[in-house]
Amino acid sequence: MDNPIFTHRSIRKYKGEAIPSEVLRRVLEAGTRASNTGNMQVYSIIVTTDPALKEELSPAHFNQPMVRQAPALLTFCADIHRFSLWCEQRGARPEYDNFLWYVNAAIDAMLAAQNVMLEAEANGLGICVLGTTTYMADKITETLKLPRGVIPVTSIVMGYPDEAPPLTDRLPLEAVVHADTYHDYTPERIDALWAEREASEETKNLLAINDLTNLARIFTEKRYPGRDNIAFSKAYFETLKRQGFWND
Amino acid sequence: MDNPIFTHRSIRKYKGEAIPSEVLRRVLEAGTRASNTGNMQVYSIIVTTDPALKEELSPAHFNQPMVRQAPALLTFCADIHRFSLWCEQRGARPEYDNFLWYVNAAIDAMLAAQNVMLEAEANGLGICVLGTTTYMADKITETLKLPRGVIPVTSIVMGYPDEAPPLTDRLPLEAVVHADTYHDYTPERIDALWAEREASEETKNLLAINDLTNLARIFTEKRYPGRDNIAFSKAYFETLKRQGFWND
Numbered sequence: 295m296d297n298p299i300f301t302h303r304s305i306r307k308y309k310g311e312a313i314p315s316e317v318l319r320r321v322l323e324a325g326t327r328a329s330n331t332g333n334m335q336v337y338s339i340i341v342t343t344d345p346a347l348k349e350e351l352s353p354a355h356f357n358q359p360m361v362r363q364a365p366a367l368l369t370f371c372a373d374i375h376r377f378s379l380w381c382e383q384r385g386a387r388p389e390y391d392n393f394l395w396y397v398n399a400a401i402d403a404m405l406a407a408q409n410v411m412l413e414a415e416a417n418g419l420g421i422c423v424l425g426t427t428t429y430m431a432d433k434i435t436e437t438l439k440l441p442r443g444v445i446p447v448t449s450i451v452m453g454y455p456d457e458a459p460p461l462t463d464r465l466p467l468e469a470v471v472h473a474d475t476y477h478d479y480t481p482e483r484i485d486a487l488w489a490e491r492e493a494s495e496e497t498k499n500l501l502a503i504n505d506l507t508n509l510a511r512i513f514t515e516k517r518y519p520g521r522d523n524i525a526f527s528k529a530y531f532e533t534l535k536r537q538g539f540w541n542d
Numbered sequence: 543m544d545n546p547i548f549t550h551r552s553i554r555k556y557k558g559e560a561i562p563s564e565v566l567r568r569v570l571e572a573g574t575r576a577s578n579t580g581n582m583q584v585y586s587i588i589v590t591t592d593p594a595l596k597e598e599l600s601p602a603h604f605n606q607p608m609v610r611q612a613p614a615l616l617t618f619c620a621d622i623h624r625f626s627l628w629c630e631q632r633g634a635r636p637e638y639d640n641f642l643w644y645v646n647a648a649i650d651a652m653l654a655a656q657n658v659m660l661e662a663e664a665n666g667l668g669i670c671v672l673g674t675t676t677y678m679a680d681k682i683t684e685t686l687k688l689p690r691g692v693i694p695v696t697s698i699v700m701g702y703p704d705e706a707p708p709l710t711d712r713l714p715l716e717a718v719v720h721a722d723t724y725h726d727y728t729p730e731r732i733d734a735l736w737a738e739r740e741a742s743e744e745t746k747n748l749l750a751i752n753d754l755t756n757l758a759r760i761f762t763e764k765r766y767p768g769r770d771n772i773a774f775s776k777a778y779f780e781t782l783k784r785q786g787f788w789n790d
Binding site for chain 1 (some may be wrong): 577592656744768
């Protein structure tokens with residue numbers, strides 16, 4: 295078996311086949327083996343397989359077809375609620391309703407998520423991360439009936455792949471790794487790091503389709519424009535406060 | 543080779559031996575293969591091996607001895623700076639200086655971190671996550687010379703293990719997994735989920751050492767008391783604003 299770390303591809307087309315319960319269980323167990331804050335496991339994983347619920351969640355994920363098509367949608371949540379309930383039940387006073395614990399709990403959720411994704415792939419499943427989770431977290435919170443103390447951080451779809459896409463390119467390793475301290479980038483280095491991607495056939499096609507002069511503008515004008523970033527920032531921060539991760 | 547997902551232990555004692563550069567490179571490459579937001583790779587990994595710098599960072603990590611002892615300290619940062627530089631250099635207008643992109647970039651950083659940890663373990667290395675990273679992020683930011691647009695999210699120490707601790711217990715899988723929607727916990731269920739841990743020898747020893755009546759109080763009164771949570775929340779949020787991840 296190849297190491298799934300080095301063969302990961304995002305899968306956007308799935309077969310109808312359900313995930314056998316013993317496979318799903320092993321994949322979820324993998325999530326729980328990840329490092330987590332103080333072994334408090336301040337996260338929850340909501341595994342949605344009910345077609346009506348996936349349908350209801352679909353608009354929150356911008357109607358990406360894979361949300362309906364994949365047999366399972368997993369929502370990874372920061373969760374201080376369960377641990378706080380236990381504390382209260384033992385006469386201890388939990389004070390995790392603050393920003394630090396949003397970050398701690400989100401870290402726990404993400405480390406578990408990556409283990410789940412890798413073990414899924416090791417078992418022949420495909421996955422795709424849905425970056426849309428933070429955009430409409432309020433709608434997801436409502437549909438998944440998340441109580442105060444729980445907020446979605448990311449979601450993945452999971453199922454048996456019905457496509458075999460190539461490996462995605464990455465920036466050279468030197469782009470993201472710094473020795474000892476941060477070494478800022480000169481304009482020449484920025485050019486060099488993006489050179490291969492900018493010269494690729496994929497980029498040429500994207501520019502033709504979008505009628506834009508360079509790849510950076512596809513990101514700033516089409517994919518992640520400023521007005522959306524600001525609107526989604528406000529909305530997610532409101533959800534974070536409403537769900538009890540803020541303490542003025 | 544066992545699947546490192548299921549054999550992970552946090553290592554707190556390390557041999558002096560350095561990590562061979564080809565091993566370190568493979569481990570870091572593993573990080574870059576993780577899913578990331580729009581393939582923008584909005585994270586950086588600072589690999590600190592210089593003993594003087596590790597010494598300087600040690601107080602920010604509460605002087606945990608492994609920070610000095612392990613040959614490498616890796617700081618995973620949310621980084622919108624590099625991508626924004628590239629956009630500006632192409633005449634595109636980056637608008638990632640907001641909370642949404644803190645969350646997106648932190649997610650990228652954490653998914654990469656988990657891949658790095660697993661690939662390290664697959665190569666005979668040990669790791670331990672340092673939850674202290676968010677506590678004194680301002681000090682770390684200064685020492686690592688992080689520019690605006692870059693903030694630490696988590697750190698790990700890495701090196702060859704000089705101990706072989708047992709696997710850590712986890713709550714039953716049912717504690718963290720919910721079918722379809724969130725199912726809130728009854729008091730009876732909370733009792734059942736924590737029963738095994740509360741009855742363990744480890745818990746009995748902890749209670750004796752701390753002179754406390756139950757395990758929950760060790761968390762709320764000793765490990766993560768409210769006053770610390772609130773102070774660290776404020777400090778990290780200030781760092782987040784200062785580093786350019788906030789837009790009122």
